[in-house]
Amino acid sequence: MMKKAWALGPWVLAGLCLSLATSAGAATERSTVLLLGNVAGRQQVEYLPEGEVRVHYEFNDRGRGPVLDSTFRVSANGTLVSAESRGVDYLKAPVDERYSATGASHHWKSSAGEVRREVSGPVFYLSLESPPEEAVLLIRAALRAPGQRMALLPSGEAQVAAVGSLTVKSKAGSRRVRLYSLSGLDLAPSYVWLDEQQRFFASVSSWMKLVREGFEDTLEQLDGYQEAEQRRLARARARALTTKLDRPLAITHARVFDPGTLTVEEDQTVLVTQGRISAVGPSAKLVVPRDARILDAQGRFLMPGLWDMHVHITGGADGPLALAGGVTTVRDLANEDRTLTRLIQEIEAGHDIGPRVLKAGFMDGRSPYSGPTRVFVDNEEEARTAIDNYAARGYEQIKIYSSIKPELVPTLVRLAHAKGLRLSGHVPAFMTARQFVEAGADELQHINFLALNFLFDRVQDTRTPARFIAVGEHAATLDLGSPEVRAFLALLRERGVVVDPTVSIFDDMFHDQPGHWNAGLSPILGRLPPTLQRRLGSGSGGLPDVAKQPERYRDSFLRLVELVGLLHRSGVRIVSGTDNLSGLFLPRELELYVAAGIPPREVLRIATLGNAEVMKRDKEYGRVLPGYVADLILVDGDPTLLISDLRKVRHVIRGDRLYESAALFRSVGIAP
Structure with a gap:
């Protein structure tokens, strides 16, 4: 699960601030990072005299996650005099970034390059890689600025607004806290809670939560209040944009x-x-x-609406963005049950904008590399309880993850099938894809796990980023015409196993390197808000060794694309999924299928009726025939000739609701 690490990075997206400092005296504050309730990291901030702030920040997400040491020097008006960050980013690529300001002269150097610029007036430098505390300093600066707006370097503008206040109590005491929104950095506002001294208190999202030590038991109350504010904004947007x-x-x-x-x-x-x-x-x-x-x-x-079969949908921009790109149905492959259920209820009631959502229940085994979930399964009793609960809540599929014990897979398959649920997932560590299929799995997520089937002599523990690195280093040498590959594809075809390639996520991962971004982003980069353009254009989304072996990683990516085409020609069903933001990245996924040799008309079938068939919805969805649900998109151009014309959606009909694509894109800060 990538969780949109392509944007500002999970350390910024999931929690834009920690530990707001006072300007006088020395102090130390500590905050805890939790991923779906599990402690995953920390931030420690030292506030020293003369505006100096030192920060250590780290968290572990399945072997990924940043480790950063940063030093900031803050001026009297809250802007930065200097900033420095060193360590590694989310994918463990090196970070060495510096910024300094002298009067109107600003100088910065990062993996994206070196820039000198003259700028008059207050301006705040936003680092390419930084700890959450930098965003807190930005909030402080914006609160002091006229209109609570602050110009940003290299580009853009941030705005802070107070939303409301709340009194919370915990074993650590009682606090009066205020919720602030921060706009301009992402496709939707981010939120932070500050106490009466304007010091950091908490930041909450469905995936990541950050909180002052000792106040963990206040998160549910804060989450409820913040969720109400987000629902208010979503309902206003739905009224304005839905016909x-x-x-x-x-x-x-x-x-x-x-x-x-x-x-x-x-x-x-x-x-x-x-x-x-x-x-x-x-x-x-x-x-x-x-x-x-x-x-x-x-x-x-005019054609049926597109399906994205691999998402992790949240509120905010996700729903409008999916519809803007013509995606009318998604399959969520891992989420927090309460949050997902509420979002679906809001969408279906017309209080929010979004696609239809099919739910797959997520589970993993206990290990240092467990996926972000509250559902852990290490024996048959736990497996039965988890699957029974998911079935009772309307889930249609079970997705297992990399730390599941291989010997437990046949039991999981049996229990899921007994409830009428499909079973898919990552191939568990220390297990081959062939063994996973022979144990009864219905579907494989991610094309790299198919490649790993033939690299088992090189890597068995796939719980860490080794499952990406080994493929990047060795997939280029795979002989797709070998007897072993042909026999494995025959097994997939005979068993009716579905493959969810998500090949587009490797487009970035295997191509990006410092200062060089993946050319596949060209059609969308200029449409995004400035801060997102900068991060995507920096080339920071690649694996650490891409810069050392760019040709090898390029060739390995091309071999993955060839494998997708070979699957299709061999009679193995594939489904279209992005593991990313549907409305932006599904066209790229489908372009890569065409590059793999699949004719555009067949790609359109995969992305509509084919996906509906897999989910047993093909009698109501995926065709333009009387009696079918009216999930339709109107497109400029002809994607049967040029698949990239799918980026030119003009109108979207989702049953009894009509939307203008351009208006939906503009509502989340993206040019149509």
């Missing part, structure tokens, strides 16, 4: 693609009534009801 289809909708003069036949019919009218397709036919012949709303397609391409 409720309370009367028939006639989409006229469209070129209609049917994934069932792989054909395109010219000049068609599609009639939508109460969320379903009620009629399809030539525009010259089909009778449109007099009270119908008319959407003139003007010859544009």
Whole structure:
């Protein structure tokens, strides 16, 4: 589970601040990092005289996670005089970044390069890699600035707003705390709780929580208050951007693609009534009801909505962004149950904007590298309890993770199938993909685990980033025509095993290096907010050794792409998933399928009807036929000829709701 590490990094996205300092005297504050309730790291901040702040920050996420030592010097107005960070980033690449300001002259150097710039007026430098405390210093500076707005270097602007106050009690005492929002750094506001002295108290999200030591038992109360504020914003956005289809909708003069036949019919009218397709036919012949709303397609391409079969959806920007990109259904493969259930309820009630969500229950074994979950399974009794609970809550699939004991897999398969649930996952450590399939797994997540099946002599413990590094170093030498590969693909085909490649995540991981970013990002980079453009364009999303062996990692990535094409041609079903932000990255995933040799029309089928078939929804979703649910997208261009035209979605119909893609993109700060 990548959890969107491509953006500002989990240490910024998940908790924009820790330990707000006073300006006078020396003090030390400690905060705890928790991933889904499990202690994963810490930050220690020393506040020294003359505005100096020293920070140590680290957390462990399945062998990934930053370790940073930083020193900041803060001026009287809250902006930085200097900043320095050293250590490793989330993927363990080296960090050595420095910034200094003298009057209007600003100088910084990082893995993205070296820059000198003259800027008049207050401005705050935002590091490429930094501990959360830097964002706290930014909040302090913005609170002092006119309008609580602060210009940023290299570019952008941050704004801070007070949301509301709350009194919380714990064994460590009682505190009056205030919630602040910080906008301008990401696609949605981030939040931080400060006490009455404007010192850090907590930062909460569904995945990561950060809290002042001794106040862990206040997190549930804070989470509830913050969630209410986020719901308020989401409901206002839904009212503004959703057109409720309370009367028939006639989409006229469209070129209609049917994934069932792989054909395109010219000049068609599609009639939508109460969320379903009620009629399809030539525009010259089909009778449109007099009270119908008319959407003139003007010859544009109409097709079923896309599916992303590998997401970890949260609130905020995720839902609107998915629909903006034409994704009307997603499969969530690991999440916090309460948060996911509430989000689905809000979306289905029309109080939030988002795709339909299918749920897969996530579980792992106990180890130092366990995935972020509260559901741990080390024996049959725990397995039975977990699977029974997921089945009772409407989950359709079980996803297991890398620390599950190999000998427990057949039991998990038996228990899941007894409840009518599919079972998929990472291939557990010390187990081959062949053994996983022979134990009864229905699906494999991530194309690297297929490659690892043939690298078992090199790496068996795949709980750490070794599962990426070994593939990057050795996949280029795999002989895809070998008897071993052919026999394994035959096994997948005979067993009806599905593969969820998520090959696009390796596009960044195997190509990015300091100062050189993956060219596959070109179509979206310029559309993003400035801070995200900078991080993506820095090349910081790659594995540590890419810069040392760029040709080897490039060739290994190409071999993974070739393997995707070989799977399809061998009769193995693949499903389209991103393990990333659907609305931005699903087109790239599908472009790579075309690069693998799969014809665009077949790729469109995979991303619509094919995915619906896997989830047994193909009698209601994935085609443009009477009786089917009206999940439809209207596209400029023709993705049967150029798959990248899927980035040109114009309108999205999600059942009885109509959206304009451009408006959805703008609502999360992205240019259409």
